[in-house]
Amino acid sequence: MNPSQKNVESVKKPRPEFLILGGGIIGFAVAKELRKTEKEITVIDVDKTRVETLRQEGFNALLGDITDPDLYNIVDTRNLICVAALSSNDDANTKAVANFKAVVPDSVKIISRASDTLKKEEMMAAGSSYVFVPPLIVSKTITEYLDLIETKHIGNRLAQWMEEHRGITLGIVLHDNPDPDAISSAYALTEITKKFDIKADILYDGKVGHHENKAFINLLAIPMIKISGPEVFDQYDSLALVDNSIPSVNNSVPADQPIGIIIDHHSYADLEPSADFMDIRTNVGASATILTKYLQQMDIPVSKELATALLFGIRTDTNDFRRNTTSADFAAASFLHPLSDHDLLTQVETPSMSVETLDILSEAIRNREVYGTVLLSNVGTIRNRDTLPQAADYLLAMEGISTVVVFGIMDDSIYVSARNDDIRVHLGDVMREAFGDNAGGHPTAAGAKIPLGVFSSAKDKQILQKLVEESVVKRFLSAIGVDEDSENDL
Template identity: 45%
Template sequence: MSHSQQLYELLGDGSEINIVCHNNPDPDCLASALALGRIAADAGIDERSILYSGQISHQQNRAFVNLLDIDLQPFEAATVQNRQSDSLLAFVDHSIPGTNNTVPTDTDVDIVIDHHPAEDIDARFVDHRDELGAAATILTEYVRTLDIDLDTDLATALLIAIRSDTLDFLRGATTEEYAAAGHLHEHADPEMIRQLSNPSVSGGTLDAISTAIDNRRTDGAVLISHVGRTTERDALPQAVDYLVRLEGVQTAIVFGLVSEAIHISARSPDPRVHVGNVLHEAFDDVGSGGGHHDVAGGEIPLGIFADYTSDDAQVLDIIEQIITERLVAELNLSETTED
């Protein structure tokens, strides 16, 4: 029995489904959740919810939710802890309770569909393909195989998700991404794709990227920078995507203080560096970090510094020193030198 058939059979036993996105969901997670909801509806589930934690702050993500009118609800632990036996819990674009989500770690999960590197995934149904460039590629396969109605909004969402997670097929794209995109293209809305591909950029995001440029430090082909404190969490991946294009740079890592946590974003087209492993090894004892060999992220709770507000500049200096030292040690760099 194929993955799609196994999933459909499991959905047929449920009365409701809660589809949990990872923290601060991106287009790949949102489109995958939307597609799974459509498949669940076709299987006869009337009660369907898409839940998330964190913020939807990236300008593309906000436009994605607004233009496609995706019904999102804040995640609450009670929703999954007190559910009935025929109430299904699904993860898309992530896989482990408590890792990049606020789901209690002892929660039983029914469905996991993911493409990020992970170990010890435990669920009744698991489709984990870390060789793929997007979770939306898997959901597109399901939609095709199960002959689910592919309306314009769903096709547009899945196509944008694949393009976004692969940087328009320049990062981690496989033949499966190209095949999925080819199928979706004829059903998608070109004008909506244009709007979603070119959203406006906030002043805060631009300021954070500017700060990352000013604070960059390089050692050979490695660049490390920070944005200081910012309210624009999604400025970090945008900054690192920009800085990794700097001539001579093969690995770029940008971190910053957002609310009460340190966020980290990394990129590395260098086949000698696995940035997912770098962030995991450097910060697993104080937070979380991981991802693919070329794309990764991490989050570290601010901990003892969370209530220290009398001298924000000093806190930022301490954070910069500690995070940079850990990265330098894990990357086996001699020292970082400012450009």
């Protein structure tokens, strides 16, 4: 053997950008994925066979105990960007995190894997800047997929019912004295029935009381038939109940009348709804939200009038997103907003919410970033700073959110508006800590006006937006004590 080839490992240490500690299932998978980006990777594992396998796969692999405090000596750490402790052993990972934290500069990020949230906290305390918990990631992915399957399944079942009843006549019955949610939902259902050559009429009893509701029906020209007596129902092959579920309860349908379709979001104590097809989701704020989902799933074109009607339905039933609002309602509203006729909306409603505020709210919903229970949203350039606190108010109604920060740029300043309903936090103090003398406020409502001076060198508008966003988000999260890496989807 050529003497110069002896001890070749001790002469030339690997100089990784990414150091992976633990070459098991996850370490191996991560290394494989990173290799695609042509990064320098070294994997360290205590198991000889594993190291051998990794080498056969073409990886730089070293034998070593990841809990060894001198481990960093076996690699050249000059190019190091990240150390990832990915073994299946929580305690070993925690030790490795602490060991590396003590020797590498702060610029090197240490991340790790934990089997539960308790271990996650230990690792964070040891110096890990990002800890992932595989069971949580897996369950989240699966739940999202199951959600998708469920909505698809229900959509398919409605389509199937319609297919089986192709060509019939359908009476869509609203509850007595119908409101915009019931009316818009029925309107959406008639659009769906058209696809299946089903001729549907919207039937109602009682009065359309509120002048807003009258304006709504007239402006959108929704055809509705007032029920003249029980014989009306005999004219239809089948009946649907929308925004209500039980024959004879809050409607004039005879109690023993068979029902084809029920779509509703109310619950009825001990009364048991019954129909061929039923979709009752008591966890959403409006029937219009459910119908909007159907339109999306079934690829039914949504006209300006229909979008406007449904949006108005969701808004009135949730009292402008203040009552029983879930992320499904926000998602539906966000889908409908760009399709709807804003002038028409202003004509219909008493201006409890200006079109401008609705624009900003829609933008805020789209751009939201959620960290734990904190929601932040950059709405970009604004024309009226009063729209920010209004948007923040509405977003605070979202499930699981206790603090909202909405911000935007006007003239030469960044305007920040914050709202919260967490009594443990004094928002005014948090805002002052984040933005200094530019901010102030009360425990549950606060604001800031920050001069753009610091960013004025950024000529490009997009770069400016990005800088503002990063700065506001960072400062606020740090002041309120929330980890920036804890971003989640909502």
